Amino acid sequence: MLRVSLRNLLVNKLRLFLTVTAVTVGVTFVSGTFVLSDTMLKAFDQLYAGLTSGTDVVVKSEAAYDADIAVTGGQVRPMDDTIVATVGEVPGVAVAEGGVTGFALVLDQQGEAIQPGGAPTFGTSITVDRRLAGAATFRAGRAPSGPHEMVLDARTVEKGGYALGDPVDVVLQDGPRTFRLVGVVGFGETDSLLGATLSGFDLATAQRVLGKEGVVDEVDVMAADGIDAEELRDRVAQVLPAGIEALTGAQVAEDGTQAVRDSMGIFTTIMLVFAGVSVLVGSFVIWNTFNVLVAQRRREVALLRAVGATRRQVLTGVLAEAAVIGLVAGGTGLVLGVGLAAGIRSLLDVIGVEIPTTSPAIEPRTVVAALAVGLIVTMVAAIAPAWAATRVAPMEALRNAVPAGGGVGRGRLVAGWVVTGTGLAALAGCAVVGDQRWGTVLATATTFVGLVLAGPTLARGMARLADHGPRGGGWRMAARNVARSSRRSAASALALTIGLTVVAAVAVTATSLKASVSDAVSGGNRSDLILEPAGAGLGVSPSVARLLRQREDVADVVELRETAAQVDGHASLVTAMDTAGLDRVIDLGVESGSLDDLAPGSLLVGTTAADDLGVGVGDTVTVTFPETGDTDLTVVGTFGRGSLIRASYVMTLPDFSANVTSQLDGAILVNSTPGTDPGRAKAAIGAALDDYPNVTVNDPADITRKAQQSVDQLLGIVTAMLLLAVVVAILGIVNTLVLSVVERTRELGLLRAVGGTRRQVRTVVRRESVLISLLGALTGIVLGTVAGIALSRALVEEGVTTLAVPTLTLVVYLVVAAAVGVLAAIGPARRASRVDVLRAITTE
Amino acid sequence: MASHRAPVTPPTTAGVESGDDVAGEYAACARHAVKVYGAGDTEVRALDDVTLELPPGQFTAIMGPSGSGKSTLMHCLAGLDTLTSGQALIGGTDLASLSDRERTILRRDRLGFVFQAFNLLPTLTAEENITLPADLAGRTADPEWLATVVSALDIADRLHHRPSELSGGQQQRVAVGRALISRPEVVFADEPTGALDSRASTELLRFLRSVVDDLHQTVVMVTHDPGAAAYADRVVFLADGAVVVELLDPTRERILDIMGRLDD
Structure with a gap:
């Protein structure tokens, strides 16, 4: 039986390719996601291990809880x-040095901020x-010393076009301020x-x-010879006041990796969702x-049955075929996934996120x-057809049976409508x-x-609608x-x-x-200008507000300003604002x-949050x-x-400053004095902030546009990923x-x-394809629209307060789907038009 | 049907050489038709210099043992296949001078086909199958002619049924209906009774006879059944790719007689 299965597979290589590809795409996503995240974690492990390799113990304040590092830095x-x-006096400590970290934005020689997408800009001792310093070494120059010297990382030096001895402007x-570059x-x-x-800096x-x-933010400690890191940690811990902890370098490295792992969790989840969609689509195919x-093989199966193959053998035969396809797809997907991971890494590198080099994990x-x-999806998807194969009667080998679609049971029909109705009603609910x-x-x-x-039933309904026009080549035959x-x-x-849903x-x-x-923006904003850090910057120097x-x-x-905090135990973003002029x-x-x-x-509490917490004035x-x-x-x-400032909690700046070290402003809202021309005010303030190239001055229209652009970008990325499922x-x-x-x-x-x-034959096949595509697109778009409305209503707290349906976009999707139908039909239609007339009509 | 004995006549090759000026007198015509399959050792001459004229309004049967080239001759005359050399003409049109598309259009507009089996598209109703050539041409079938054909077919009550709901005989009659709908110059029938029982065969053959007699159509039928061929006005016998003998006003006995002699 296995030989029969294998031969079946090889007979039609195109079909094998198409079938394998259907599963491969999903597997590629799965393995690509794993390879990428494993590779990055491995790289960070190595990086952190390298950086902390010289440090045996780190002393720092205990965090009340582990907040999102992306918000708190x-x-x-x-x-x-x-x-x-x-700490230095603890026996066994060879070296103990304090360290601080904070905000420092480097400008290049043209005065533009060097601000890689998404990555922080920090200053440190x-x-x-x-x-x-462990693996952090001087590639050139020496350590900074005194109030006018600094060092930079090699990449920033390269980007800024600096050389040792150059003056460097830092916000x-x-x-x-300006420093002299003494080391790389x-x-x-x-x-x-x-x-x-x-x-x-020093x-x-x-x-x-x-x-x-x-x-100091932390104290880095090196043990004297012969002293174990754990031993030293315990000794140091004894001299520390409450609220301050001692960790070994290894623990710090591990915590760092864990933070990266956490922040990669979202990425991994999203990728796996795409993978899931692709896999689901693939399983249908x-x-x-x-x-x-x-x-199509009913006669062949019947013949096998007639010459003595058992049902079990028939079942095994079909499943074996599926297993081979699944394994091939899984293997191919694995290889492609490694490629996908490499591709995403290069992409990240291009947008400025440098990932430490390491071999793919x-x-x-x-x-x-x-x-x-690959295996499970294919096998599961093939079980029902394989079962159907076992039901082929040996007698069919002798009859001139034409494979028919077969009727659809009434039970299935009723169940279909009931389930669809229930689902739609639930969605509406x-x-x-x-x-x-x-x-x-x-x-x-x-x-x-x-x-x-x-x-x-839907397909027949669709067909009934299209069953008009000339009977010959037109829509009717399709x-x-x-x-x-x-x-x-x-x-x-x-x-x-x-995919389209x-x-x-x-x-x-x-x-x-x-x-x-x-x-x-139009409903909540009353300011003339909003100043924000450019790109994904950490914030704006408070000196900007003073200047204004x-x-x-x-x-x-x-x-x-904003930070991550827990309110009555619920993790949230907490906002602080000046009360004057608020x-x-x-x-x-x-x-x-x-x-x-x-x-x-x-503090003030957003209505939804107040409801959730059950609190009031x-x-x-x-x-x-x-x-x-x-x-x-x-x-x-x-x-x-x-929603304009995505705030659920608003408190005062003094309370905020008492609890948050960073003094950077997340945004500054500005009103001009009455009578000032808005355009000129914007230009004047922009010019006055020449020294702060990371600050953008936006009028309300800019804010709207920027926010919408980022939504569009996100939409673009998501759509591109989903297009694979459509493919x-x-x-x-x-x-x-x-x-x-x-x-x-x-x-x-x-x-x-x-x-x-020939053209008429092609037309029939093409229109059949278009009908199938339109059926898929229509159901997908309708279901997706309803689901999107329900989803929007579910994300009110996330700032989706208004409902809007992009009718034009949806119509474009529909048209594209029809075009896709035409594309999909090119090969099959050509094959159909090349049918050898004589052979077709004279067989048997 | 006439059942007098007719003399066995030699193949009518005489006069064909001057056929150019009389092209219009023939519904279809083959001249020195040669069809070779393969090459070298495996070369098969399916048609070896066949010359044959099919006058309009006549019912011609083509007979011959398996491999005699009778199906090939029909396929080449009907524009389904091309000759290696020689001419195949429909009316005055040399099929070799036509492109594939032009031959397709010619089949659609000027010829009719009835095959042994699988004549009908399963998704179309009987009526839709009948009007298929007209539909393919983007025309509406002449309603009067459609009514004439349908009443002759005697399937008026089955017009809206799918082929799977029709008996074999009914299916073949629908196929004849489709072959007639464009008032073709020639109807080609390839073993049309091959898949039918004897009663249905008789009905179909009578119907084909009446198509010629009453509707004045030209019918060419390939068959190996002497009984079927006896319904024709003329029987052409092929052997080894050549016309060996012709029989006018045939009877079953005369046909069997010739077949017996050809087998020797």
């Missing part, structure tokens, strides 16, 4: 720098004892830390320019392909996952009730299952073919449905988000209490800051329009068409014999 409460001496927390730092073989820019200078006079194959788990996904993420996903999945059941093999048509179409849902949600942004307050053309300056720059939409009561010791909430721990604040008001679906359609053309050779030959031109 990993900042812990600084310690009084007398701790350095205390450089250890005197080079042994503590610091308290404004711009490299990190093992890498030029930068993840693409971050690093400015190094400790005293770093403390001053990073706003950390008299304090496989299912369908095997259905068609079994239908192919963990056994990745190999197992790739092969298992989710949309009406709102805030139902998992409900939406579940209802969408349910509806899809219903569509699978009702698919053949429609009849779709209706005849309605199961097959529906299965091909549903593969497309999956997700694409449409994402499009609706993204459009709603864009509309929401625009509404938030001195200007005569500026009436209100409201600083805004209501003149933004309309928070206060619903209860009063903005006037906002003072140190109190007069209640007390506990805000847990990562650096300082618990602070009790009294709720003095609730507000409904926080798989197209391959499925091609596969189905090729198989049905083969199956209909005699019909096509007859059509040609009685006067159908």
Whole structure:
């Protein structure tokens, strides 16, 4: 039997290719995701291990909880720098040096900020004892010394076009300063830390320019010879006051890797969702392909049965064929996944995220996952067709049976409509009730299952609609073919449905988000200008706000800062703003209490958050800051329009500063003095901030546009990823068409014999393909739109306050789907038009 | 049907040489038709200098043992296959001078076909199958002619059924209906009764006879059944790719007689 299966596979290489590809795409995503994240983790492991290799013990403040490092920058409460001496006196300590880290933005020689996408720009103290620096070594020059010297990482030196001895402008927390470049730092073989820019100073200078006079963020300790790191840690810990901990270098490295692992978690999840979509689509294609194959091989199977093959052998034979396809697809996907991972890494490198070089990490788990996904998906998808094959009666070998689509049971029909109806009703319910993420996903999945059941009926309905016009070559014949093999048509179409459902849902949600942004700006904003850090910068120096307050053309300056914190135990983003002028720059939409009561010791809570926490005006909430721990604040008001500044909690700046070390502003909201021309105010302020090239001056329209652009970018990336799933679906359609053309050779030959031109034959196949594509696209777009509406309603808290359906985009998708149908039909149609008329009509 | 004995006549090659000026008198015509399959050792001469004229309004049967070239001759005359050399003409049109597309159009507009089996597209109803050539041409079938054909076929009540819902005989009659719908110059029938039982065969043959007699159509039928060939006005016998003998006003006995002699 196995030999028969293998031979079947090799007979049609095109079909094998199409079938394998259907699964391969999904497997590629799976293995690519694993390889990429494993490779990056391995690289970071090596990097952290290298950086901490000279450090045996690190002393730093304990964090109240592990907050998102992307928001807090990993900042812990600084310690009084007398701790350095205390630690240094512990027996067994060879070297103990204090270190600080903070914000430092390097400008290039043209005065533009060197700000790689997404990566931080930080300043740090450089250890005197080079042994503590581990793998961070001087590629050129020497360590900085004194208030006018600095070192830079090799990548920033290259980007800025600097040479040793050059003056370098750096924007610091308290404004711009100029230093002389005396050294270039490299990190093992890498030029930068993840693409971050690093400015190094001696400790005293770093403390001053990073706003950390008299304090240190950590103490790095090296043990004397013969002293074990754990042993030293325990000794050091005994002299530390409460709230300060000692960790071994290995622990710090591990924590660092863990943080990277956490932040990669989201990326991994998203990639795996794409993988899941592709795999699902692929499984549909496989299912369908095997259905068609079994239908076409009924006589062959019957012959096997007649000469004595058992049902079990028939089942095994089909499943063996599936297993071979699955393994080939899994293996191919694994190889392609390694390539995909390499591709994404180069892409990240291009946008400035430098990933330490290391060989690709192919963990056994990745190999197992790739092969298992390929194998299991294919086998599961082939089970039903394989089972159908066992039901072929030996007698069919003797009859001139024409494979027919077969009727659809009434039970399936009823179940299909019931499940579809239930799913759609549930989706509508989710949309009406709102805030139902998992409900939406579940209802969408349910509806899809219903569509699978009702698919053949839908296909026949679609065919009935198209069954008009000239009977000969036109839509009618194509429609009849779709209706005849309605199961097959529906299965091909549903593969497309999956991709388009997700694409449409994402499009609706993204459009709603864009509309929401625009509404938030026009509805909540009262400021004339909003100053923000450019790109993904950490923040704006508070000196910018000071500078603005001195200007005569500026009436209100409201600083805004934010950090990660827990409110009554719920992780959230906490915002702080100047109270003076707050209501003149933004309309928070206060619903209860009063903005006037906002003072140190109190806070405003967004309505949704207040509902979730069950608090109201007069209640007390506990805000847990990562650096300082618990602070009790009294709720003095609730507000409904926080989405412009994506705030759920608003407190005062004094309370914020008491708990957060970073003094950078996340944004500055500005009102010009009455009578100032808005355009000129923007230009004037922009010019005045020449020394701060990382600050962008935006009017409300700019803010809207920037936000919408980032939504568009995201939408673009997501759509591009999902397009792969659509490509798989197209391959499925091609596969189905090729198989049905083969199956209909005699019909096509007859059509040609009685006067159908090649072009007419091609037209029939093409229109059949278009009908299948449109069926998939229509169901996908309708389901996706409804799901997108429900999803938008579920993301109100995330700022999706307005609902918008991108009708034009959806129509474009539909047109594209029809075009895709035409494309998919090119090969099969050509094959159909080349049918040998004589052979077709004279066989048997 | 006439059943008098007719003399065995030699192949009518005489006069064909001057056929150019009388081209219009023949519905279809083969001149020195040669069809060679393969090359070298495996060369097979399926048709070896066949010259044959098919006058309009006549029912011609082509007979011969397996491999005699009778099907090849029909396929070449009908524009389904091309000759290696020689001419195949429909009306005055030399098929060799036509492109594949032009031959397709010619089949659609000027010829009719009935095959042994699988004549109908399963997705189309009986009526849609009948009007298929007209539909392919983007025309509406002449309703009067359609009515005439349908009433002759005696399947008026089955017009909206799919082929799978028709008996074999009904299916073949629908196929004849389709062959007639464009008032073709020649209807080619390739073993049309091959898959039918004797009752259905008789009905179909009578019907083909009436197509010639009443509707004045030209029918060429390839068959190996002497009973079927006896319905024709003329029987042409082929052997080894050449016309060996012709029989006018044939009877079953005369045909069997000749077949017996050809087998020797």
